[in-house]
Amino acid sequence: MKVLYALTFILIFLSSMSFSFGENATTIERILSAKPDSNKVKQLSDLCWNYRFKSADSALLFGEQALKLAQQIRFKKGIAQAYNDLAIIYIDKSSFRSATNYLNEAMKIREQLNDQSGIASLHNKLGIIDQKQGRLKDALQHQIEALKIYRKLGEDKWIGYSLNNIAIIHQNLGNLNNALKYHQEALYYRIKLKDSEGEATSYGNMANLYALMYDTIQALVYYEKAIKLSRQLHKEELVAANLSNISSLYMAQKKFGKSLDLLKESLEIRERTGDSKGISSTLSRMGMVYTNTGQYREALNVLHRSLQIARKVAVVDEELSATLALAKLKVLTNQPDSSFALMNHYISLRDSLYEARIRQQILDVQTQYETDKLEQDLHLVKQDKEFAEIKLKQRKTQILLLISMFISITGAGIFLFYRHQQRQKSALNIERIREQETRINAVFEAQEEERRRIAKELHDGIGQTIGAIKMNYQVLSEKMDNPELIPDFKKVQKMLDNAGAEVRSISHQMLPKELEQFGLVPAIEGMLNLHFENSPIKANFEYSGFDVRIGTAVELALFRVLQELVSNVIKHSKASQLTVQLIRLKTHVMMNVSDNGIGFDVENNQKNGIGLLSIASRIDAIKGNLRYESGAGNGTTVIIRTPLL
Numbered sequence: 001m002k003v004l005y006a007l008t009f010i011l012i013f014l015s016s017m018s019f020s021f022g023e024n025a026t027t028i029e030r031i032l033s034a035k036p037d038s039n040k041v042k043q044l045s046d047l048c049w050n051y052r053f054k055s056a057d058s059a060l061l062f063g064e065q066a067l068k069l070a071q072q073i074r075f076k077k078g079i080a081q082a083y084n085d086l087a088i089i090y091i092d093k094s095s096f097r098s099a100t101n102y103l104n105e106a107m108k109i110r111e112q113l114n115d116q117s118g119i120a121s122l123h124n125k126l127g128i129i130d131q132k133q134g135r136l137k138d139a140l141q142h143q144i145e146a147l148k149i150y151r152k153l154g155e156d157k158w159i160g161y162s163l164n165n166i167a168i169i170h171q172n173l174g175n176l177n178n179a180l181k182y183h184q185e186a187l188y189y190r191i192k193l194k195d196s197e198g199e200a201t202s203y204g205n206m207a208n209l210y211a212l213m214y215d216t217i218q219a220l221v222y223y224e225k226a227i228k229l230s231r232q233l234h235k236e237e238l239v240a241a242n243l244s245n246i247s248s249l250y251m252a253q254k255k256f257g258k259s260l261d262l263l264k265e266s267l268e269i270r271e272r273t274g275d276s277k278g279i280s281s282t283l284s285r286m287g288m289v290y291t292n293t294g295q296y297r298e299a300l301n302v303l304h305r306s307l308q309i310a311r312k313v314a315v316v317d318e319e320l321s322a323t324l325a326l327a328k329l330k331v332l333t334n335q336p337d338s339s340f341a342l343m344n345h346y347i348s349l350r351d352s353l354y355e356a357r358i359r360q361q362i363l364d365v366q367t368q369y370e371t372d373k374l375e376q377d378l379h380l381v382k383q384d385k386e387f388a389e390i391k392l393k394q395r396k397t398q399i400l401l402l403i404s405m406f407i408s409i410t411g412a413g414i415f416l417f418y419r420h421q422q423r424q425k426s427a428l429n430i431e432r433i434r435e436q437e438t439r440i441n442a443v444f445e446a447q448e449e450e451r452r453r454i455a456k457e458l459h460d461g462i463g464q465t466i467g468a469i470k471m472n473y474q475v476l477s478e479k480m481d482n483p484e485l486i487p488d489f490k491k492v493q494k495m496l497d498n499a500g501a502e503v504r505s506i507s508h509q510m511l512p513k514e515l516e517q518f519g520l521v522p523a524i525e526g527m528l529n530l531h532f533e534n535s536p537i538k539a540n541f542e543y544s545g546f547d548v549r550i551g552t553a554v555e556l557a558l559f560r561v562l563q564e565l566v567s568n569v570i571k572h573s574k575a576s577q578l579t580v581q582l583i584r585l586k587t588h589v590m591m592n593v594s595d596n597g598i599g600f601d602v603e604n605n606q607k608n609g610i611g612l613l614s615i616a617s618r619i620d621a622i623k624g625n626l627r628y629e630s631g632a633g634n635g636t637t638v639i640i641r642t643p644l645l
Contacts, residue, residue, distance in 0.1 A: 545584030573597030
């Protein structure tokens, strides 16, 4: 009866939808009403796969029906395939725990059947999950295991698939040369097999890689190849994805008109095919283009729509992207409170996603530990069961007795002693913190005083001296009669110009005049222009609420912190974009610094990196809060919140 209700619901649900995959309500009704055999299981699995991008809920219903039927008729291969299909749907929904459980169940059956090709396929998918959760080394191990099996079996098509996945992992790890090597090998196999769809995918992936390597020309060449081949194959989802990716290149070049045209074409395709995740992604990018061109109303509409769709289909990555874009828009439209609320939601969402990943990793470790421990215990029991049981009872009794004696004899004394110690420790800690803060502030004040002295000497002393030398040199060059020496004079004059410019630059970094005279916003603008005016890194600066100046200590601390962060981005991030957000609220200042670089290990670098320790000390000195969000291949975001002193 339950199955009948489920089937009826499916039919009613699907009858209200339009179908683009060749199925209609009659076809689906015929499949659902067919006799329960292995063929019906295969047809249900096909429906599950076909509805993967159109409707995740429908896909899950078909997948669950396929699994139930396969279990009823004890069709092991069908059970494994149903587990596999359901896992893929849950991967799309970012429900990685459920996906992993299904894949592990499928792995058990594939191993029973000695289905090596199926085992390799499951390693691929487990690797994808690890990759999405930031466990890149584990992901690489799974993909290499899959590649070994496929090479052994001689399955060239899937060799290309595994090589492609390995390339993407190396790309996320920042090993771009290795990534290119694996992409090229994957392309070789796909051309060899005349796997046109795989070839188109490789072109698109190589284009993405060249974009990361700042080789725009090569990126555009490969994007065009991918689009041309995808159109020939009528693979609209690939066409839409590559159009969207090209739009990002044009956006980075500030060619917003071209970018928007490509996004509109991508959106039209994705709406026609019912690709909800793709629609959300495209709308989010359109929102960024509209924001950059000052079309704030249009930006607001598309970003709200993107956010709604992302939440509806439970795609966390797209929800994060749309939320961040909306937060930036609110800043530009002078809505700092709304921006702050959105940023809080963004941070909470990122944190929940991160925490979910951590919880899963803890569960994985705990499960492994408990499994190993159980196996060890079973081995001991097999050796001498009775002895193990006696020893265990004795041990428990001894422990309970000792605990009882300890509590009864010393419990009260320990409690009183502990309370006294805590009070003393608390008082000492407060005093130590105060002393530490005083010392830190003294160090910073001494540093700033030394910076002022050096800046003054550079500007007033060395700078003026260079200027005087340059003037005298110009006079001498004008009086010179030998034309052959003119190029040499000009060369030396250029060297003097460069030396003067460098002195001014160093002096500005030591203590920019904008910071002393005009405040934090002009100083940041000057800093970013100085570093990024002729740089491949595109810097964006957004601010709100700075009609009047804030306290000198806060201005100076935030400026020095940003100096350190900018230096790290230039030296280490391999980023193409940097965004600085500065928002003044009623009682606090919020500064967000984000890049799209390779990311870093936050925990390790916070402990060992001098620059990050310096940043933390400065923020502590002004009683602020500091948070880093980063991961390999995911860029870095630094969030600072400090009170107005």
